[in-house]
Amino acid sequence: MKSASNTLPEEPLNDVTAGIDWARDDHAVSVVDRRGREIARTMVEHTAAGLRDLITFLARHGVGEVAIERPDGPVIDTLLGAALTVVVISPNQVKNLRGRYGSAGNKDDRFDAFVLADTLRTDRARLRRLEPDTADTIALRRACRARKDLVSHRVAVANQLRSHLRNVFPGAVGMFADLDSTISLAFLGRFTTQTRADWLTPQRLTDWLTKQGYSGRTDPATLHARLTAAPRGITGTDADTQAHITQALLAVLTTLVAQIKTLSAQIEAQLAAHADAHIFTSLPRSGRVRAARLLAEIGDCRAKFPTPESLACLAGAAPSTRQSGKLRAVTFRWSCDKQLRDAVTDFAGDTRHTNPWAADLYQRARDRGHDHPHAVRILARAWLYVIWHCWQQNVAYNPDRHHALQRVLTAAQNQAA
Structure with missing residues (x-):
């Protein structure tokens, strides 16, 4: 350090x-x-x-x-x-x-x-x-950014495949929750056209899902009803021609999903070996990949950010103030580390679902008339102050020592009583 x-x-x-x-x-x-x-x-x-x-x-x-x-x-x-x-x-x-x-x-x-x-x-x-930063942090940063780029490619290819299927095989689009899920990719690999899907009955679909190890969260009869309720896709020779496009996009999407999974496992291994892992994995809703992104983008050089304000400004979480005479304007901070801002706002926006202090801070910002992105940046700035103190002291986040959180919890208990 x-x-x-x-x-x-x-x-x-x-x-x-x-x-x-x-x-x-x-x-x-x-x-x-x-x-x-x-x-x-x-x-x-x-x-x-x-x-x-x-x-x-x-x-x-x-x-x-x-x-x-x-x-x-x-x-x-x-x-x-x-x-x-x-x-x-x-x-x-x-x-x-x-x-x-x-x-x-x-x-x-x-x-x-x-x-x-x-x-x-x-x-x-x-x-x-x-x-x-240390070599471990630099390597982790490169892995996290590479994964983020692959995720962007995955989203783009999935959108392209979805658009294609809406024209040639609409029933495959809404069957499963995610088009790029393992079971959805397996289904498209087996049933590339409406003609092949017409072979399915509720029992045949049940048998096929069982062979695929489907989790069973949705009843196969419901899935078959979704398939038959959708508009019919094209059939005949044209369907076979369009199936080549489906297979091409499917091959790219399957490769991206597999490589993202492999890279995620590598990131988790690198994070586990990092000296600062205990700080970022202790944060609420941080998980592993999200914690790794926060660590990689903030770095491990404490001298880089002598104050929490310097960290918040670089992350674009602090507004930019311009003043001339009687005119004073507080505006969005365009000049910042975009990768760091994306990592921090992604983390902060999710903490409001489980952390009462984060939820209260976010809601108060919304009540003042701020839109969702602005409210998330306000929450991100508050979290950066917490993260900076944990980071500088090299200690894990402890909710019991987070005084602002404890005040919110105490107020909620008094109100309930």
């Missing part, structure tokens, strides 16, 4: 700073001195040899601090491996900082590298050194 301060010294090493404008194939590098003059610039390729040349170039000019726009990737790993101080300045900040040097607003990689280097020289009091 990192606890050291991530502030920068008053003066940079050797009175020089560097900026790197990251790109896919090559990177622009600029070095400025203490008076803001560019003393060297170069372009390096995004190759192993190019990154070695980058370190050689920086060492030749005595650079100890580098500003860059992104916090991860091979370039960052190379810089940290060379014991250089890395400072991340977001692309939005760089875009606004260009106005310091002219009003044209032109975008040029070499100029952006200079802006990064000069900003590192002039705004040191407001900048913080990059404190990378």
Whole structure:
């Protein structure tokens, strides 16, 4: 656990700073001195040899601090491996900082590298050194984000399959609760057309479901009634032609479901081995995958968030306030870590179903006229304060020590009495 301060010294090493404008194939590098003059610039390729040349170039000019726009990737790993101080300045900040040097607003990689280097020289009091998370956290973050992307693909393919079936075989759409469930995929694999489904009777469907190990939550007679009550699909030669499309989409969807399941198991294993797992798995309705997402997006570097407010702002849970003269506006915070906001709001929105404090806070926000997303963000901000204290103290969430929750429970008990 990192606890050291991530502030920068008053003066940079050797009175020089560097900026790197990251790109896919090559990177622009600029070095400025203490008076803001560019003393060297170069372009390096995004190759192993190019990154070695980058370190050689920086060492030749005595650079100890580098500003860059992104916090991860091979370039960052190379810089940290060379014991250089890395400072991340977001692309939005760089875009606004260009106005310091002219009003044209032109975008040029070499100029952006200079802006990064000069900003590192002039705004040191407001900048913080990059404190990378541990390798376990980085690996968990990549796994969680990969799973999230696969889930998005699964939803898209399921929607595409559903739309296709509504035209060619409507009865298969509403039989089971989820089109991408195991039993639904098995049914579509066996009965791809209306003609094949016509063979089914309530008893035949019962026998087939038994062979599939169906849970039996819905009576087979009810399922057969749903199948026959739906509009009939196409039959004949056209049905066989459309079945190829059904099978293609089904193959993709089946693969996605299987890979999501495999990746979920891997995430659970990585979470169980993580030093901070006890903090996030103790949260209500966190489960395993959701807890892993929260841990991965928040990270394990305590110095990154010295206050709960800094965590809430990065997560986009705190509103943005703009004030000029008598005009004051509190608006949605667009500039934030979108992955972190998604993880936190997903967690917070579900806690209201089981946690009385979360339910009360959410309902009071709705009573004030806020819509559901806004109320969830308000709840997310409150949860982030709780999570931050548990995270900083390295303790699991304990409902008995959550004073706000206990006040709500006591008030409910007094009201019931």
